[in-house]
Amino acid sequence: MTARTFLFLLGSSRTDGNTEELARLAAEQLPPETEQRWLNLNELALPDFEDLRHDGDGRYPTPTGNAATLLDATLGATDLVLASPLYWYAMSTSTKRYLDHWSGWMRVPGLDFKQRMGGRTLWGVTALATSDHSVAEPATGTLRTIASYMRMEWGGMLLGVGTRPGDVLGDTAAVARAKTFFG
Incomplete structure (x- = not known):
């Protein structure tokens, strides 16, 4: 059996926020031998994605800088966890920008x-400001569809309610689900 390697990509504009706290709680449940790499998308800022498909031959250059770091980390993981708070029913700008670069x-x-x-697993973790989890469906649907298109496995979306830092720990259902999320 191949050892699993998890890449956690943090897409919040706030460090140590509810989304990150929920992701770290879920990660604590992984077997100790499971490799984990944590990267903050705001610290590895990417430029806006430029669509070159119809310019010249439509080929893209080999990524450099932060894009190369993120590409290598992405390809080095068996499990990719996008941890982004829910902003206006979608993922954060840094998370979406990272996904846009996949097109290139x-x-x-x-x-x-x-x-x-193909064959890797895509997971999502998000904190939202309401107990109405249906508002996260646009973000969940986006990730689920990306997984399908890329022929990845869809691991699921871990949702937790929290606005102020630490609030998510009061969401007992989310805390319980975090303990078995990657199971």
């Missing part, structure tokens, strides 16, 4: 990004 990575000659992503 799929067109880098010789990278075979889409084929290499």
Whole structure:
């Protein structure tokens, strides 16, 4: 059996916020030998994605800088966890920008990004300001659809309610689910 390696990508504009706290609680339940890498998308800022599909030959250059760091980390993981608070019923800007760059990575000659992503597992973790979890469906649906398109497994979305830092720990259902989320 192949060892699992988890990449946690934090997409919050707040450090140590409810989404990160919920993701870390879920990660604590992973077996001790499971490799975990945590990256903050705000610390590895990407430029806005530029669509080059219809310019010249439609190929994209090999990523450099923060994009190369994120690409290597993404391809080095068996499990990819996008931890983004719910902002206006969607993922944060930094999380969406990271996903937008996948479009370019799929067109880098010789990278075979889409084929290499197949079989990995995509997970989501988000904190929202209401107990009405249906408002997270746009974000959940986006990640589920991306997983399907990339031929990845969809692990699911861990939702927790919290506005002020630490509030999510009062969401007993979310805390309980976090303890078995990656199970």
